Amino acid sequence: MTHDEKLRQAQLVFYAEDVSEIEQELDGFLELSGARCAMLIDRGGHLVTRRGESVGESPESVAALAAGSFAATREMARLMGEDDFNTLFHQGTRESIQLSQIGDRALFAIVFDDRSNLGLVRFYAEESQGRLRELFQEMTRRQAERVDEDPARGLAADFSSSAAAALDELF
Amino acid sequence: MVQINFAQKQVNAKIVYYGPGMSGKTTNLEVIHQRAPEPNRGDLTSISTDGDRTLFFDFMPLDLGTVAGMRTCFQVYTVPGQVYYNSTRKLVLQGVDGVIFVADSSPDMMEENLESLRNLQENLSEYGRSSEEIPLVIQYNKRDIPGALPIEVLEEKLNQRGAPAFEAIANTGQGVFPTLKALAAAVLDSLHKSSGSSVPASAPAAQPVAAPQAATAQPSAPAPAAAPAPQRQTISMSQTGFHKAPSLPLQGAAAPSEAQAPDKGARPPQNAATTPGPQALGGLQLKGGSEGDGGGLRMAQPATPPAPEQPPTQPSLSMAVPPQPPAAAPAPTQAPPATATATAKPQTPPANRPATPGSMMRPDGGSPPPRRAPASKSFPSKVQEAHATPKGGKPKSAALTVLIVVASIGLGAALGSFVLQIL
Incomplete structure (x- = not known):
């Protein structure tokens, strides 16, 4: 496995300071673009953070579908001999959503309505994408240096057993 | 991970x-x-x-x-x-x-x-x-x-x-x-x-x-x-x-x-007589994809009323666009209708589906949930609007018309005064 592949495979843990920087970037983007909501989603479809207004009742489902949709598009690109389709856009009557790739690790999802427009969103999204990409690279690099450490060391020692017990209580 | x-x-x-x-x-x-x-x-x-x-x-x-x-x-x-x-x-x-x-x-x-x-x-x-x-x-x-x-x-x-x-x-x-x-x-x-x-x-x-x-x-x-x-x-x-x-x-x-x-x-049965409706399951089921196109999205959403009367075909536009400077793409001009990828249509109610004998019981004594609820909700979209005349197109042509009319009137007036002078 190459060094790059190792970096991609390494578990990414989101610490408060990292997410704070990401959120600052997303807040700035929302202010400039007039978009409704900005979400950062990891490649597995988990929501990393969301800023702005809520979208629907289940942001987790939106994140999962966005990741699935983007993954399908990437596969299409591969079949067509393209390196990547790095931006995906869905237009609705009231709301539209743009998905952009942030490196290999994340997706940048932007929901906007008629208070903004595609040109504005894309202009500021490209700027933010670059900065988010740098943030992720830095996070990945920092965590790759600590690859031998237990990524879950910040969790309580009894986290696993407590979670299993919670699942037992559920069913 | x-x-x-x-x-x-x-x-x-x-x-x-x-x-x-x-x-x-x-x-x-x-x-x-x-x-x-x-x-x-x-x-x-x-x-x-x-x-x-x-x-x-x-x-x-x-x-x-x-x-x-x-x-x-x-x-x-x-x-x-x-x-x-x-x-x-x-x-x-x-x-x-x-x-x-x-x-x-x-x-x-x-x-x-x-x-x-x-x-x-x-x-x-x-x-x-x-x-x-x-x-x-x-x-x-x-x-x-x-x-x-x-x-x-x-x-x-x-x-x-x-x-x-x-x-x-x-x-x-x-x-x-x-x-x-x-x-x-x-x-x-x-x-x-x-x-x-x-x-x-x-x-x-x-x-x-x-x-x-x-x-x-x-x-x-x-x-x-x-x-x-x-x-x-x-x-x-x-x-x-x-x-x-x-x-x-x-x-x-x-x-x-x-x-x-x-x-x-x-597969759970689809018989409405023996299966709880979507409300009983606390769910609106939302499905994109017409009956004929073989694709669909369903979301069960608790406590949301069904909307079975949505129009059957509401394509939602989905396309991949390469990054471009905003000057090149300020408006939704990259939206060919051929890329519409999903249509939504109310689903066939479960009552129309055959029940699966012998598979009615669920652990709590009722029936398994229906795979599809009768209700569906369409995804609205505005493909047509996306391909409307580009912004500024109509005002420009109107201004041109006004200009021509004004010029014609001016020309007519000048010609009239010239004729009058000759007379």
Whole structure:
């Protein structure tokens, strides 16, 4: 496995300071673009953070579908001999959503309505994408240096057993 | 990879149900959705064909609540089982943390089971991952069908790795939760890469790569803080509470032999007379995809009224666009209608679908949820508007017309005065 592949495979843990920087970037983007909501989603479809207004009742489902949709598009690109389709856009009557790739690790999802427009969103999204990409690279690099450490060391020692017990209580 | 988000105080893990077509993967998910308490379950989203076959994936978030200060959530997916959909099946495996392989116990399905298991290994290896390193639990489903293969045979053929294994009749709910709990425990356990450093002795020990030590079953319906032993486990239904099932109340459940149709028993019936409506399930089902196009999206949303009268075709536009400077793309000009990818149409009500005899009972004595609700909600879109005349087109032509009219009047006036002067 190459060094790059190792970096991609390494578990990414989101610490408060990292997410704070990401959120600052997303807040700035929302202010400039007039978009409704900005979400950062990891490649597995988990929501990393969301800023702005809520979208629907289940942001987790939106994140999962966005990741699935983007993954399908990437596969299409591969079949067509393209390196990547790095931006995906869905237009609705009231709301539209743009998905952009942030490196290999994340997706940048932007929901906007008629208070903004595609040109504005894309202009500021490209700027933010670059900065988010740098943030992720830095996070990945920092965590790759600590690859031998237990990524879950910040969790309580009894986290696993407590979670299993919670699942037992559920069913 | 399990996402640990200390900023949001959240741990997210991705679990995928894998297996051959019609083995009962979606049924497992439906039972979990049906039985999970309202605050802990998210919407059940299904991207499927009109024949109730999973097209891309089914998905539901399962929230365990706050555990040791962290909100813990499992994102549970199924894959399409049919061979044809391998490309989409592979996509769902991206970032997976644990796999439940749902095998069909029918003798006719052994080859499909083996093929699906091979396919799982291939697809994982394309992500640079090995099936040995990922927590895996096997579920032998449809144990009630006549001629179901003996567990020993299934174990020998499908479980050479010695993963924890469970018997199940998914459409009655039996065996569904022990399987899920065992995998969840294994996934949570795998969080701690350095074994023993921070994993307490009482932690769940459903080791995914446990050495096969005993072909006989070990009781492993995980009790709180007492998880499956780290050895090969084939859990029979009686051991997991098949008859008693404190966690699986079976009021009114039929005997196993009567509880499931032989072939399509893994699919719940669609008979409205015997199945709860979407309201009873707390769900609006939302589906994109006309009856004819074979694609659909369904989301069960609690307490949302159905909207069956939406227009049948409301294409939503979806396209990939390369990044361009805003000056080149200020307006939705890159939106050819040919790229519209989804249409929405009200679904055929379940009442029109044939019931599956013998598969009516669900663990709580009612019927399994219908795969499709009568209600549907269309996705509105504005494809036509997107291709309207570009902004500024109409004002320009109007200004030109005015200019021509003014010029004509001026010219006419000048000509008139010239003629008058001559006269």
